[in-house]
Amino acid sequence: MEEMETKGEFKVRSVGVCGTDVAMVKGSYPPRKDPLVLGHEFAVERDGALYTSEINLVDWTCKYCRRGMYTHCENRKALGIDVDGAMREYMDLPGYLLHEDRVGLRPEELSLTEPAAAVLRMVELIHPSPSDRVLVLGDGPVGIISAAVLEHYGFDVELNGHNPERMRVAENLGIPTTRSSTKYDVVVEATGSKALGEAMRYVRHMGKIALKSTHGLEVSLDVTHAVVNEVQLIGSRCGPFYLWDKAMHLIKELDLRRIVTTYPFSEYERAFQDVLNRKVVKAVLMI
Incomplete structure (x- = not known):
């Protein structure tokens, strides 16, 4: 599994600030790559279509993958934790991670799909x-x-x-x-x-x-x-692929966008500070 390049075919549209991101900034959850681009709750765009993405890069050959437990792959690398994540303009993503939005969600709402699936x-x-x-x-x-x-x-x-x-x-x-x-x-x-x-x-x-x-x-x-x-x-950790469409529908049905506060990407420091100070429920950076 190769790490992603800094530029790629997908335009990042939004990325949520997760508690894990905050723990890594605080130092209680050491990142496994240094330096590291954070961000594993995100929405990307390609050719006018919006997608959200799972976070686990896997090998599909280990004993867990062969049993269908791919989120526990022995050699998995998680975006934004083991390899560079989505707090950047462009990224490459393998097709097996992607879930196209067919619900009509906004990019900031799509950033909730990963935690909702979890x-x-x-x-x-x-x-x-x-x-x-x-x-x-x-x-x-x-x-x-x-x-x-x-x-x-x-x-x-x-x-x-x-x-x-x-x-x-x-x-x-x-x-x-x-x-x-x-x-x-x-x-x-x-x-x-x-x-x-x-x-x-x-x-x-x-x-x-x-x-x-x-x-x-x-x-x-x-x-x-x-x-x-x-x-x-x-x-429990990540939601497997079969839960992602259900997660997107629940985000719309439950109007979960009401927990989101958006920030321009240039104000990422303020977003992290607001999360650290518990001023907002969910901070999402818009790129």
Whole structure:
């Protein structure tokens, strides 16, 4: 697998600032290439058509790829993490990563497809029961998208966050918010911080915790508590190809563009600072 050239056949139109990008800037999640062009949530254009893109460059030959688990390829390289990503004007992309927009989304909305597909993968893995009560910890983009998707599917969902402005965005999307100390069947940890202990306090016996934070930090775990109470910890990462069209339709149906704040690419420093200071839910750079 070769790294992409700085110029290519696709024009980058928008790129989201992800929590992983922020963690790499802060130094808690070391990039695997130095220097590195960040950006793995993006929209590109070619010949008038808009596309969004998966992030994993894979070899298709390892044992995971042969089993259909290509997002876990032993030799994968992730855009914006292992190789240069989308915070630039042009890039080359292999065809197997691309998903053409047939929903009529704007470029900034298409930048939400990667996190939305990852949320759908999480829902697939936790496989909640219809009667489950779900708590989402975290008022960032993954937390709000998780709560919106789960609520859309009919689950009894509440969102717990600490930022008043972000919580108002969630409430405007119709997401119930809470400060409750009740126990829940499923807890989604999407804070982007070391909040696993908080998730353990909220989950009921034999409940599930979905791990969605990629902050790169070490966290402590009361293993005895998890074992005695038979708590399941379920990690999830990228959404496989079959979830991307569904993600695009949900972005439109749930009007998730309301979580987006756009910035000209020249103001990338302000965008990163606003994310670091939690002034916005989702910053998207327009190129």
